[in-house]
Amino acid sequence: MYVSMESFGLQPDGGEDAALAVLRAIDYCRGIPGATLVFPEGTYHFWPEKALERLYYISNHDQEKTRKIAFPLIGMNGFTLDGQGSTFMMHGLTTPFVIDNSSDITLTRFTIDYERSTITQGTVVQADESGFDVSISEDYPYEVSSGKLIAVGEGWKEPVKGIIVMDPHTKAPKQGSGDILMWGYYDRGTVEESGKRRIRYSGFDHYSPENGDIVLLQSGYRDCPGIFVNNSRNILVEDVDLHASIGMGFIAQNSEYLHLRAFNVMPRPHSDRLFSASADATHFVNCQGKIELENCLFENQMDDPCNVHSIYAQVSERHGEDLLCRLVHPQQRGIQVFHPDDRVRLVRNDSLLPYFESQVKAVRAINAEYMLVELEAPLPADVNGGDGLENLTRTPDLHVHGCVARANRARGFLITTPGKVLFEGNVISTPGAAIKISGDANYWFESGAVRSVAIRENVFEDCNYCYPFWGRGIIDIDPEITNPESFEGRYHENIAIERNLFRTFHPVLATGHSIAGFTFTNNVVELSDRYRQADELPYVIDLKACSYVEVSGNRCQEGVLVSRINGKEIQQLAAVKE
């Protein structure tokens, strides 16, 4: 059944606050499984004032906050939203989409944008030895107070916490910049007003952008992801563009069967904007079933295009047969990591290797940080505080194909799932590693070990141009194990890299450790001169604490391409078995 927004008194391009009319239309559609809510093409505006409010703990976002939601798709079973090409323009701290406790949802044919996101864009003018001026257009209100720059939006103010330097020619992060003016580095500088819509930075002795560089001044809020999916299944997002979000473009947790087809995170077209989402383009936490990213564009977002992982809870204390577990990372707090019947295992803090496996019998959430977990099997005597408890059930398969990722800050695809991973036919050009396969139980607490990863027939175009900020190799496999050679077991298994084209100025193709089963076969390597090469050329493939390694059938241009496998140097990429 088709339901038109016009029957709820909302006209396209009317300029009024659409939040209440949309809420009423969604309430109406909730009673009609299979309903399609249709928007006549136009621009619709959303303010937080009369938007539905809910408390959600959203992984990797700011926690313990209620959020105002433009499209609260809560408890919907069988629902399609067809924007027919409309633009949904957000104002203030409005979260565009929440899909919660829902199934069989399709979102299609619309654009999400913000009138003012938390990125402030400016142009560097008058850079000299003592500092540099930034000219900022009226689209980005700000204040300067006590030497600090504060971004100002509708109903919010937030200090700027870093500068991302963009190259005006490539429209991407500038080689040599990386995070060199972010966070702690940023705090070294001070700001003063130096003219109308003009500020001057000084105090950065370690780096300066140049005249003409574009700077993206990032504020800290991560309140409003574009689309948040919680506890839901069978979600299709198709032909949706996201030009801005205050947080990630798409974030799903505890959900299954998620398909993004032509979900394009990219700057607003026909504008001078060089930013899209203010954090990752897509992120999947504790999901299961299958995740498919198909023909998506991930461009100019302020963090990685994709991250798939679950969460290590840290064992705090044993209470009889209950484990008191803690979610250590502040942005993971409040996430329901374990559910009755989930398969789980305990891993050691240092090796990340498992030593006990069972099923969850009961979970008692205490607060956002702590929970009591009871398992079906009796606990082993040697369970230690600091060890990790990992969910084996909530580990999805992942299929990424036909996607393009480029010009963002940071890395490419972060893959930490034991499910079957197929990464094929993508074109990647990221300032850090294009693919990162990590896992750690001490800082980010992102689990778990991979079991089957195929990376094939992709094009890696001049990745890692902000080396050494965001990765070592173009494919970087670096679980956080301090002394990998001191353990016999291998954390990751079965990573096959085949038939890819590496067109690269930075010929460090793969780095890694703690892998059983690594093949690098039938790839083509072409050297490029698009960026300056580092003075010292590291190993083209550099692996340690690895077993079952095969490197064979690769074609590469002339040049010294030396690899190192478990401490042994090997010339060229032709044929190695270890």
Place this chain on the structure above:
Amino acid sequence: MYVSMESFGLQPDGGEDAALAVLRAIDYCRGIPGATLVFPEGTYHFWPEKALERLYYISNHDQEKTRKIAFPLIGMNGFTLDGQGSTFMMHGLTTPFVIDNSSDITLTRFTIDYERSTITQGTVVQADESGFDVSISEDYPYEVSSGKLIAVGEGWKEPVKGIIVMDPHTKAPKQGSGDILMWGYYDRGTVEESGKRRIRYSGFDHYSPENGDIVLLQSGYRDCPGIFVNNSRNILVEDVDLHASIGMGFIAQNSEYLHLRAFNVMPRPHSDRLFSASADATHFVNCQGKIELENCLFENQMDDPCNVHSIYAQVSERHGEDLLCRLVHPQQRGIQVFHPDDRVRLVRNDSLLPYFESQVKAVRAINAEYMLVELEAPLPADVNGGDGLENLTRTPDLHVHGCVARANRARGFLITTPGKVLFEGNVISTPGAAIKISGDANYWFESGAVRSVAIRENVFEDCNYCYPFWGRGIIDIDPEITNPESFEGRYHENIAIERNLFRTFHPVLATGHSIAGFTFTNNVVELSDRYRQADELPYVIDLKACSYVEVSGNRCQEGVLVSRINGKEIQQLAAVKE
């Protein structure tokens, strides 16, 4: 069935964090209707770290925050907690008790206290023309930063927002002080460190405390009421002392049949503390059934001993047959004011008089501020934005007897309920009005009009000694109606004040307007010299826009006691009918 805390591994006076053991004991008792959880006598400590966390919107407290709860009595039906004389000592921002969605709960024989509340106590030394020093003991950590004083607790810091000046002889607010160094007045001053554990205030040109005065420096948090009751029925709190809370002592909303017997809000005995709760001692919002306060002591809390009211929602817009209503006061946001089948009425913004009555059919909460309300009857054509929507169902009867209230900041008993009110046999000595009967739909939004109030056989001892800060008459009836004489209808009805003893230096016994049915009969008035009298003596009873007034049979000492009833001056209190 008796359950001892010892079976959960908790020893009295053990010093450890009791939160997790208490949570497990409560979880256990939830399965045993009628259980009594018994604490071996001793002191038990509670930190927030491992305490249960929930989001609650608590009326008249800080909103949109999750709270960590020491005793989360959620979904309990038939439960007694017997402390056997124990002390529950709170640390950091821990909320002691939440009773939510529960029935038939008894709390008895314990003390609630905080190691460090948000009140910082000090002694004035070296007061002179330019300012005054305050000596602060090590019990109250603080910082001075940019001319501001910041109270420091376990895990929190909060700027001081005002000074309450206490008389070292009476241990009560000092005559002439009131709120004269609070909020905006406080912001005129600055602070600097003037020695070890010593600060100096300057910049208050309008008032200074004197050497030896005790000052209570109040920070703003209202996060942790002592006992919060939500959506529950049949609650008895008996023989419970509360020495500190970061918020109110007891606050109930949307609950019924609440009985406080010997619930004593008072400073920690055998200490030099002159403060108890940091806000009202008790507060009841949108309750129904009966509220009984019996033999309670309300002493030295930083706001009124008791306030009973419902909430006017403001009509924002009409949407067809739905009313979009708004909770305007920030501390009322998120409270579920209306429920299906509640009887409600619309009142005019200026007169507060009703013009339409119906029943609630459906409520759609949108966010903490807005809701859509659908009524059973068709809406009248002349419903206006700004009018109030009032709940007539959630209006409790109130019986206050045998209570003592004294030495607190602000007023006495605030009564705004159409239920039957009986206030008898209490002893009240408050710095403002002893009883205040108000109602307003423009600032506090506290409803509703009284229908039957009997105030009899109480002793009012030198109330209003901080006049003019917190009331006009000892009994002050002041609904917020700007031009009461311009309306024929009367807001309040049937207030009978009889057989009370007013022993008072300030012979303004009753002030009021907009009342139909006011009797002041057979009271005794004795003049006291405990405080300085105001130079100009106002009317002893001062009423306007009142009907059915009777003043008769009162006995009073010699002296000119002139009343004014609807503009007419009347000598003495002997016999007036109007």
